[in-house]
Amino acid sequence: MPSVFKRWRSEPLEVTSDPNVIPLIDVTLVLLIIFMVITPMLQVGAAVQLPMTTHPEEIKREEKQLTVSLRHDLSVYIGDTRYATLYGDLSKFEAKMKELNARNPGRQVLIKADRRVKYGDVRNLMKSVQASGFANVGLIVDKSRRS
Numbered sequence: 001m002p003s004v005f006k007r008w009r010s011e012p013l014e015v016t017s018d019p020n021v022i023p024l025i026d027v028t029l030v031l032l033i034i035f036m037v038i039t040p041m042l043q044v045g046a047a048v049q050l051p052m053t054t055h056p057e058e059i060k061r062e063e064k065q066l067t068v069s070l071r072h073d074l075s076v077y078i079g080d081t082r083y084a085t086l087y088g089d090l091s092k093f094e095a096k097m098k099e100l101n102a103r104n105p106g107r108q109v110l111i112k113a114d115r116r117v118k119y120g121d122v123r124n125l126m127k128s129v130q131a132s133g134f135a136n137v138g139l140i141v142d143k144s145r146r147s
Helices: 022-042 091-103 119-131
Strands: 066-070 075-078 081-085 109-113 137-139
Touching: 066 119, 075 091, 081 091, 091 119, 109 119, 119 137
Parallel strands: 066 109, 109 137
Antiparallel strands: 066 075, 075 081
16 A cells, blocks of 8 residues: 655755855945944044144044144134134133133143144134143144155
């Protein structure tokens, strides 16, 4: 009597040695997109076009540093907040700088000035920052892409 049910014989699966790189490519592309989106957000302070130099001095970024930006329209920023224009009423800016100096007197101030601003204007901002009680004031520049 023939059996209605057939027995299934499972044959062993063939082992393939081809690596599946599609998930690796997907993950790599996602990471690339994430870094492309996040990198511009890492800039501290207001957006300015920094002056270029061939051999800038490396300064380690620290939490204690304070960034003051001077844009091409001569507006002055502390971090991302606009406080004054350089030749306008600087009392609000100077009061905030004195308050920040009172909280942390050894703080380093880095000035980000737009490359289109005259050096005399940058110097006037430096004098105002130093008059607020900060002794350690530096300038931020960008490395020239030419070798």
